[in-house]
Amino acid sequence: MAERTDDSRVWRAPSIIDVAREAGVSAQTVSRVANGMDIVRPATRQKVLAAMDRLGYRPNSAARALKSGRFRTLGVIMSGLSSYGNVHTLEAIANEAAKQGYSLALTPLWTIAQAGFTGAFAQLADQAVDGVLIVLEAHELQESDLAQIAGIPTVVVTAGDSHPYPSIDIDQAQGARLATEHLLELGHETVWHIRGPENSYSAEDRARSWADTLRDHGRAVPPILQGDWSTASGYAAGQKLAADPDATAVFAANDEMALGAMRALSEAGRPVPGSVSVVGFDDMEMAADFQPPLTTIHQYFDRVGTAAVGMLIDQIEKRRLTPPGLVATALVTRASTAPPAR
Numbered sequence: 001m002a003e004r005t006d007d008s009r010v011w012r013a014p015s016i017i018d019v020a021r022e023a024g025v026s027a028q029t030v031s032r033v034a035n036g037m038d039i040v041r042p043a044t045r046q047k048v049l050a051a052m053d054r055l056g057y058r059p060n061s062a063a064r065a066l067k068s069g070r071f072r073t074l075g076v077i078m079s080g081l082s083s084y085g086n087v088h089t090l091e092a093i094a095n096e097a098a099k100q101g102y103s104l105a106l107t108p109l110w111t112i113a114q115a116g117f118t119g120a121f122a123q124l125a126d127q128a129v130d131g132v133l134i135v136l137e138a139h140e141l142q143e144s145d146l147a148q149i150a151g152i153p154t155v156v157v158t159a160g161d162s163h164p165y166p167s168i169d170i171d172q173a174q175g176a177r178l179a180t181e182h183l184l185e186l187g188h189e190t191v192w193h194i195r196g197p198e199n200s201y202s203a204e205d206r207a208r209s210w211a212d213t214l215r216d217h218g219r220a221v222p223p224i225l226q227g228d229w230s231t232a233s234g235y236a237a238g239q240k241l242a243a244d245p246d247a248t249a250v251f252a253a254n255d256e257m258a259l260g261a262m263r264a265l266s267e268a269g270r271p272v273p274g275s276v277s278v279v280g281f282d283d284m285e286m287a288a289d290f291q292p293p294l295t296t297i298h299q300y301f302d303r304v305g306t307a308a309v310g311m312l313i314d315q316i317e318k319r320r321l322t323p324p325g326l327v328a329t330a331l332v333t334r335a336s337t338a339p340p341a342r
Contacts (some may be wrong), residue, residue: 014055023051049280073103074312075129078135079109083229084254084282085170085202085301089135089157092305100313104128106174131312133157134165137200153315157308158201166315168307168325172205175329176298179251179279180213180294182331186277189338190219193236194227194261196253206253206281209232222247227257234235234260241276242268248276248340255280255287257294262290273338283332293334 017036025048032040033048040048074097082087097104101279132152133236156167183191193210196203207224214221225240233255241247242265252258258280264274270276272292280287283298304327314321
């Protein structure tokens with residue numbers, strides 16, 4: 001355990017010398033055990049580990065980093081920290097990093113709005129990270145940014161394909177196709193769409209896939225209703241839909257906008273799903289408790305976060321690289337969709 005110094009007021013953490021004395025070995029042997037070297041005999045290793053445990057000794061991570069060149073820290077640059085998807089992706093990243101023995105250094109872009117990506121990367125560089133995960137919701141990775149991270153292990157999450165780095169993302173297009181085809185299979189002539197923000201990668205992919213799916217099925221493509229992920233924008237779009245008697249099915253680009261649209265439709269006497277069917281995207285925990293429960297597209301954020309960390313550690317540790325890819329979504333059918341009224 002930690003010891004008092006002579007003045008009896010200041011506590012001193014146990015040192016490598018204390019462990020060596022306790023275990024009856026050399027300080028060099030303790031150092032080898034602390035650094036995971038396999039040249040120490042198993043019996044001696046166990047004796048050193050037991051001494052560390054009794055004294056409460058923790059190896060100095062900074063000293064180990066100087067010897068190994070590794071800091072066991074992953075940097076995360078993230079925008080849209082409050083968004084549903086990013087919050088759940090960050091949680092999965094943190095859990096997987098901890099399992100792999102790495103800590104996180106998080107730099108939200110909004111905390112350094114004046115400096116942008118360059119400032120975010122500079123902050124992480126000061127914290128000595130082994131690699132960087134970039135989680136971007138919008139079109140924020142510019143050509144000039146790419147030079148900042150050259151030569152450093154990097155994985156990009158949900159940021160399109162306009163960069164040369166390994167990446168992982170939800171298959172947004174597949175999810176939008178599932179939502180649109182579900183409504184067409186129920187018998188609706190076409191499907192309206194409430195889009196996410198114009199600068200969002202995921203909103204862009206979902207809108208493009210929605211339109212392509214309608215064209216593939218020979219259906220008319222209605223004008224897009226612009227939203228911004230909020231329930232308020234979904235409510236405004238729902239008011240417009242309620243005034244159009246031809247609108248019988250709508251695919252909202254996230255669950256929150258779907259909720260706003262459902263409220264507006266209900267208030268206008270267009271019940272869901274009796275008059276209009278609604279599909280969301282995300283499968284938020286509360287989606288099953290909407291009234292009616294919401295049919296939506298489930299995103300596996302846990303798989304994205306886990307895969308992103310694995311891909312980055314593969315680079316850092318120079319293992320066989322995990323190929324980039326897309327994580328499939330799943331349609332969750334609930335009570336907000338039904339065949340059109342006849």
